[in-house]
Amino acid sequence: MSKAGERLVNGIVKENPTFVQMLGMCPTLAVTTSAINGIGMGLTTTVILALSNLFISALRKFIPDRVRIPSYIIVIASFVTMVQFLLEGFIPSLYDSLGLYIPLIVVNCIILGRAEAYASKNPMGLSFMDGIGMGLGFTVGLTTIGAFRELLGNGSVFGFRVMPSGYTPITIFVLAPGAFFVLAGIIAFQNKLKLNKAAKEGISPENALCRSEDCAGCMNSLCGGRLAEGKLKETVKEEGGAD
């Protein structure tokens, strides 16, 4: 397989940002009230991710190492602003339903994470494909969650009624709590698969699961969890040493 194709598969399947890496949880939960919103948010993020990866990769030899994070943020924020105007002008309905979460793409861990992990070290073509792959992976994740919530909470998928007319929609699934429940269910299902696989191969369940919240949205040091845990441990050590 060509290298570019490999980046696509990698983003959509192997390192799927939603299901495998658990990145970008805020938009994942907030905008997935329907499948169409999921696709809209996913594709918007894809465009920004691909363009910012391309641009950052092109500038990778000019950006000094020490100011790279602020530089990346400026690049990403510029693209977000542009895309925001394009949406407002051409697809106002999507702009209205995504609302606040369009400018918040700036702080989406996926984009900064890919800039730091991939685009800053690889040539332009591959970085662009990496952005497309990751973006499509994110789109698949959001659309799946969106379709699931829409099906349970509204009885339809992409606006088409699927459930029989006797079905009473469980409205809670299109409200805020439903987002938490659906995501919890999906992760538990994945854990179950991993556990079954581990049982066959004779691995202990502790090792089979990526336990705890280290994984929940916090792969790189820029986002919450892992850094927090690490830093807390350091502080505890320092305090322990002082006693």
Add this chain to the structure above:
Amino acid sequence: MNILLIGIGAALVNNVVLSQFLGLCPFLGVSKKTDSAVGMGGAVIFVMLIASTCTSLIYNFILVPTHLEYMNTIVFILVIAALVQFVEMFIKKYSPALYKSLGVYLPLITTNCAVLGIALVNVQKGYGLIESIVNALGSAVGFAIAIVIMASIREKMEYNDIPESFKGTPIVLITAGLMSIAFFGFSGLIK
């Protein structure tokens, strides 16, 4: 009276984490122990107040007069990132005790989407300086309430018998969902 409504609305009715999904990373990541949850809550209150004050001032007195309103996302994220760095250095120098309790959480807050989110909400809703500050305070207090409750529940859950596949993140998310339902109860406060 109006201002009171904005504050209560931001803290309880439209809770940042439980109904707007802002700041989920720290909410899931730093809610294992009540102590660290209180620290994180305190740090968020502190940073969000300062950030919203600054962004509101910049927006109303620099961006609006120069007709650069469309630059708000870029300007806000840079201001917040710089501000957090600055606050960290300042506290480290002048209040080591405060630094010891808040310090570790400060760098994490830059990418906390709640801070940028609230700054943008202030602009979208056309809040002035005072309203922005009240909204930021309310939202941050809401975040602190949510994360402290979550941490207390998780400490109790340590001893529960949870199905293997639900351990870790899934049970935390389900707890968050139940809390979110409970917070719906506040929606009657504001019409």
